[in-house]
Amino acid sequence: MTLDDLVHQVAQDVPEAPLMTVRDTITRMARELCTEADVWVQEGEPVVVAANTDNPEIVASSGEPLRLISLQIDGRERVQGHSFYQPTPTTIELYQRPKASMLYGRLACRPAMGDIPPDEVMERWGMAIANGARWRLLMLPQPWRDFERANYYHQQYLTDVATARQNSRLGHARGGARVKARRFI
Structure with missing residues (x-):
């Protein structure tokens, strides 16, 4: 439509x-x-860049990022509150620094x-x-x-x-x- x-x-x-x-x-x-x-969830794409630095950032391939639904951190799917905290739509605080610099996951977006x-x-x-x-x-x-x-x-x-x-x-x-x-x- x-x-x-x-x-x-x-x-x-x-x-x-x-x-x-x-x-x-x-x-x-x-x-x-x-x-x-x-209703708009991006999957299969990197949603967090510079994850293994002091300033990781949430990015969306299109639209505006809203909230992380889940992340793949070191081979395991994690949800907010267990391995990370999202204070704003574009910032993230990881409890432990992951090995990878880009993290994949499910990111809710809006146009x-x-x-x-x-x-x-x-x-x-x-x-x-x-x-x-x-x-x-x-x-x-x-x-x-x-x-x-x-x-x-x-x-x-x-x-x-x-x-x-x-x-x-x-x-x-x-x-x-x-x-x-x-x-x-």
């Missing part, structure tokens, strides 16, 4: 809103969703202001972003203001954020647990 697709979807529900306002609201809600629910996340995030969470944009647009003090519909879309957005947050905590899992059914006697 592209940004233009989302703009046209949202514009159908708020036809009086200017397209640039719709576009700006969508990019704002994409950034907010990534911030709130960790820069005015940008959108990658296509895979837009495909999976585009409707959540659209619901948030509809909510924000319908709350603006403009002729198209509609509190009842805004409340509906706000509830939809909050549900989407909760679902996204739960999926990110489960490692972006899809589907539920598989359980063998009991035999019927």
Whole structure:
């Protein structure tokens, strides 16, 4: 789902809103969703550089870094509080100096202001972003203001954020647990 697709979807529900306002609201809600629910996670890339020095730094290949979910330190996966502490989005304090200068791991990111996340995030969470944009647009003090519909879309957005947050905590899992059914006697 592209940004233009989302703009046209949202514009159908708020036809009086200017397209640039719709576009700006969508990019704002994409950034907010990534911030709130960790829907954009970069994996398989170095996320900490200069790890074996006094000033290690967190880097993202695209977007802005938010929080480290896990790190591979000396061959073991570590989470925050066990081997490292992240005081700000771009700084990290390692409890022990690792051997490698670059550390790989899972890093939650968000798009820069005015940008959108990658296509895979837009495909999976585009409707959540659209619901948030509809909510924000319908709350603006403009002729198209509609509190009842805004409340509906706000509830939809909050549900989407909760679902996204739960999926990110489960490692972006899809589907539920598989359980063998009991035999019927």
